Amino acid sequence: MRRPQLDIQLKTPDQIEKMRAAGLVVAEALRRMREAVAPGVSTADLDAIAEATIREAGAVPSFKGYHGFPASICSSVNEQIVHAIPSAAQVLRDGDIISIDCGAILDGWHGDAAITVEVGEVDPALRRMTSVAEDAMWAGIAAAARGAASGRGRLTDISHAVEDTVRRGGRYGIVDGYGGHGIGTEMHQDPHVLNHGRPGKGPRLVPGMALAIEPMITMGSPRTAELADGWTVVTRDGSMAVHVEHTMALLPDGVWVLTAPDGGRARLGELVTARQPADSPAV
Ligand code: MG
Numbered sequence: 001m002r003r004p005q006l007d008i009q010l011k012t013p014d015q016i017e018k019m020r021a022a023g024l025v026v027a028e029a030l031r032r033m034r035e036a037v038a039p040g041v042s043t044a045d046l047d048a049i050a051e052a053t054i055r056e057a058g059a060v061p062s063f064k065g066y067h068g069f070p071a072s073i074c075s076s077v078n079e080q081i082v083h084a085i086p087s088a089a090q091v092l093r094d095g096d097i098i099s100i101d102c103g104a105i106l107d108g109w110h111g112d113a114a115i116t117v118e119v120g121e122v123d124p125a126l127r128r129m130t131s132v133a134e135d136a137m138w139a140g141i142a143a144a145a146r147g148a149a150s151g152r153g154r155l156t157d158i159s160h161a162v163e164d165t166v167r168r169g170g171r172y173g174i175v176d177g178y179g180g181h182g183i184g185t186e187m188h189q190d191p192h193v194l195n196h197g198r199p200g201k202g203p204r205l206v207p208g209m210a211l212a213i214e215p216m217i218t219m220g221s222p223r224t225a226e227l228a229d230g231w232t233v234v235t236r237d238g239s240m241a242v243h244v245e246h247t248m249a250l251l252p253d254g255v256w257v258l259t260a261p262d263g264g265r266a267r268l269g270e271l272v273t274a275r276q277p278a279d280s281p282a283v
């Protein structure tokens, strides 16, 4: 049986520069929200910060109106994994964790990233889970960079690196049915990027690809349920969950983490493109 042809949009270096500008808007919105997170703050307060930051930069919040989504961020607290709708009634409490996902369109190009933030004092086990998810995301990005550099990399090398890092990190559930994606002139493009799987499969990793890498892991089962609002995805067993994400692009001389203020330099070192330092503010 023939596989359906993937429609992968390859970007020129100039287009990737535009995606970088969009990525930095998302990074700034997330930075401001991270600073604002505290007990007593509502998820609607965070949404207002995101929207103001994005519009101030002359960009558009990509989530707002996306298939009818009503806000500029997804704010997923505790057992909520992704796609939760911000609300004035949802007030953060000491010990919560919140995953904030944010996207912006600037000059027609998208950025998409997510962070998990602790509210007050949290259980060290939750801090550890967040750090494993971040490590897994960076391992996936590094795998993409190495794969593109060798000319032999394939898409599921990323998936494998994410899964492998999570498995080494502990007994976590890797959320099933959600994953990363191509990104460019739309937020969600081909290919879908699974967070688990065997390496060496799927399309070749080549310069010009831009991908969002986004591990979602839980303290328990990988199974999910959707709430009656038609958006919020929660763990079926009620266990805590985290979600982190970066948008990255492959260039001929390395990777560029478009939604990281330092372009990924601190985590990836020499794998990062030489193009990156000139236009990037200090972290
Ligand atoms: Mg996202």
Ligand code: MG
Pocket (backbone or CB within 6 Å): 112, 113, 180, 181, 212, 214, 245
């Ligand atoms: Mg995404």
